[in-house]
Amino acid sequence: xxxxxxxxxxxxxxxxxxxxxxxxxxxxxxxxxxxxxxxxxxxxxxxxxxxxxxxxxxxxxxxxxxxxxxxxxxxxxxxxxxxxxxxxxxxxxxxxxxxxxxxxxxxxxxxxxxxxxxxxxxxxxxxxxxxxxxxxxxxxxxxxxxxxxxxxxxxxxxxxxxxxxxxxxxxxxxxxxxxxxxxxxxxxxxxxxxxxxxxxxxxxxxxxxxxxxxxxxxxxxxxxxxxxxxxxxxxxxxxxxxxxxxxxxxxxxxxxxxxxxxxxxxxxxxxxxxxxxxxxxxxxxxxxxxxxxxxxxxxxxxxxxxxxxxxxxxxxxxxxxxxxxxxxxxxxxxxxxxxxxxxxxxxxxxxxxxxxxxxxxxxxxxxxxxxxxxxxxxxxxxxxxxxxxxxxxx
Numbered sequence: 001x002x003x004x005x006x007x008x009x010x011x012x013x014x015x016x017x018x019x020x021x022x023x024x025x026x027x028x029x030x031x032x033x034x035x036x037x038x039x040x041x042x043x044x045x046x047x048x049x050x051x052x053x054x055x056x057x058x059x060x061x062x063x064x065x066x067x068x069x070x071x072x073x074x075x076x077x078x079x080x081x082x083x084x085x086x087x088x089x090x091x092x093x094x095x096x097x098x099x100x101x102x103x104x105x106x107x108x109x110x111x112x113x114x115x116x117x118x119x120x121x122x123x124x125x126x127x128x129x130x131x132x133x134x135x136x137x138x139x140x141x142x143x144x145x146x147x148x149x150x151x152x153x154x155x156x157x158x159x160x161x162x163x164x165x166x167x168x169x170x171x172x173x174x175x176x177x178x179x180x181x182x183x184x185x186x187x188x189x190x191x192x193x194x195x196x197x198x199x200x201x202x203x204x205x206x207x208x209x210x211x212x213x214x215x216x217x218x219x220x221x222x223x224x225x226x227x228x229x230x231x232x233x234x235x236x237x238x239x240x241x242x243x244x245x246x247x248x249x250x251x252x253x254x255x256x257x258x259x260x261x262x263x264x265x266x267x268x269x270x271x272x273x274x275x276x277x278x279x280x281x282x283x284x285x286x287x288x289x290x291x292x293x294x295x296x297x298x299x300x301x302x303x304x305x306x307x308x309x310x311x312x313x314x315x316x317x318x319x320x321x322x323x324x325x326x327x328x329x330x331x332x333x334x335x336x337x338x339x340x341x342x343x344x345x346x347x348x349x350x351x352x353x354x355x356x357x358x359x360x361x362x363x364x365x366x367x368x369x370x371x372x373x374x375x376x377x378x379x380x381x382x383x384x385x386x387x388x389x390x391x392x393x394x
Contacts, residue, residue, distance in 0.1 A: 009322045012369055013314040013377070019370035023259055030266025039269045042276030045223040048095045049187040049213040052081065053195070055088040057203035064090055064195070071194020073187075083347065089209075097213050098135035098186040104161065105131055111154040112140055124178075138182040139173065146180050148172070155182065164189060187213065226280040230261060233284060237291050245298055248383070252375035253294050256367035260290045264360045278349045279356055286360030289335075293328060294368045300324050301373075313380050317373050332365045 033039075043050045055064075061078045068076040077093040100108070109115055113122035114129045128141040140146070151170050155163055162185040163169055173181040185193075188211035196204045214222075234254055242250035261283050268275060300320040308316050339361070342354035
């Protein structure tokens with residue numbers, strides 16, 4: 001049974017002015033939301049430390065936030081994670097990261113007897129000192145057999161630097177090369193210690209479910225790379241559509257993609273959802289899906305250009321959309337059904353990814369009909385109506 005009867009032509013273009021107006025309003029509103037209140041960027045883009053904790057006793061977000069602030073972390077962001085197995089699961093994000101500043105590195109090198117000018121009073125001199133990118137580990141190589149107790153004593157009293165608790169810290173990593181490893185307390189470790197000190201006893205687990213961090217410089221680079229990837233995708237898609245069809249089709253296809261990406265981000269911002277690398281991946285997926293839907297409709301329009309030479313361009317568009325309507329609805333509908341299942345039963349980033357795709361696919365189907373084709377019709381009337389062989393105007 002056909003979802004839409006074959007041969008019946010629906011008058012989509014009669015509503016194009018209303019739908020184009022709605023699209024413009026959504027795009028303008030999305031641009032406004034980009035500035036006020038602005039998107040809620042994730043740790044991927046702004047940097048910071050992110051810890052996910054499944055508490056073992058009833059706690060609320062206010063208690064968790066107060067405990068994190070009491071542990072000397074500024075502006076913590078505490079988000080409850082929906083989990084049927086544990087209703088007290090929270091995502092805690094702070095701006096601090098586990099990095100060792102350059103001045104601290106120089107001070108540590110001096111205390112550990114490393115440098116071109118060998119410090120006085122050292123029994124052994126370090127030939128190499130390496131700091132891990134996450135600021136959680138220091139590796140040192142000495143000329144002779146190192147004294148672990150002396151190394152531990154030298155690390156005491158450094159502001160912002162604490163050794164990780166353990167019976168073997170520092171440790172000999174390679175006895176033959178006299179290589180020593182010092183494990184430092186990361187920001188995630190310090191946050192967990194602060195929770196244990198301030199939260200009710202027994203409510204904080206021994207370890208976090210996960211701990212992630214990224215520096216602000218790396219976050220800015222990821223943000224810029226994400227924006228560039230979307231812009232490059234739009235440029236190449238415009239070139240592809242122009243090459244595959246002609247110039248009257250390319251601007252409409254690209255405007256539809258910009259509409260889908262921009263309004264999707266605007267809706268996520270309005271909903272208070274976090275924008276991160278997962279969101280960027282979903283937006284790029286939406287762009288690919290939307291251009292496929294638009295190209296399929298464009299292809300049918302191009303076929304009908306030769307078949308319906310005496311028809312007006314709006315009527316030709318109506319015929320083309322009507323012929324593709326069943327295919328579009330069935331393809332998008334079945335895909336969205338699967339994504340709804342992911343959104344209902346998924347967790348964490350999987351739910352965010354599914355939600356972004358659902359929003360984008362609905363917008364992509366709408367934009368293929370009421371953004372791309374109306375602009376193509378306008379360009380045809382404005383610049384191609386006098387071209388030999390062009391369809392008659394309505």
